[in-house]
Amino acid sequence: MTEQTAYPRLMHTALDTEDARGLAEFYRELLGLRYRPGDEPPTEGPDDADWLVLLDADGVRRLAFQRVDERLPRSTWPSHDVPMQLHVDYAVPSSVELERHRDRAVALGAEVLLDRTADEVEPLVVLADPAGHPFCLLVARSVAP
Incomplete structure (x- = not known):
């Protein structure tokens, strides 16, 4: 094997x-x-x-x-009434890129759920895609496998 x-x-x-x-x-x-x-x-x-x-x-x-044929309930995160169940994290190399990609995502139809782009320790933004699936963009200067 x-x-x-x-x-x-x-x-x-x-x-x-x-x-x-x-x-x-x-x-x-x-x-x-x-x-x-x-x-x-x-x-x-x-x-x-x-x-x-x-x-x-x-x-x-x-x-x-x-x-799917029926509308799925959108996550209500950060409230836990309808939890995320799954979300995907996407890394960007800098705060400048984080803000750029947040703006791109919103222009493409995403909704901002939480914006911590100004956080000096862990800058990130949580968004929902057009179907309501949450995903995160965050600064990770190096992403090792």
């Missing part, structure tokens, strides 16, 4: 949403990802995608989007 087969490996993180294409487009733009071949938006006709995958520049799966 090799190190590669000794444990399961993360394939991608999948997000449920009523609008798979819309949420995929949000993260594609925010993170600079690309569609898995065959998942690109159609050039003609309706877009009835119910499962889409985004890849990074190296072709590694990062996020998947699954269409």
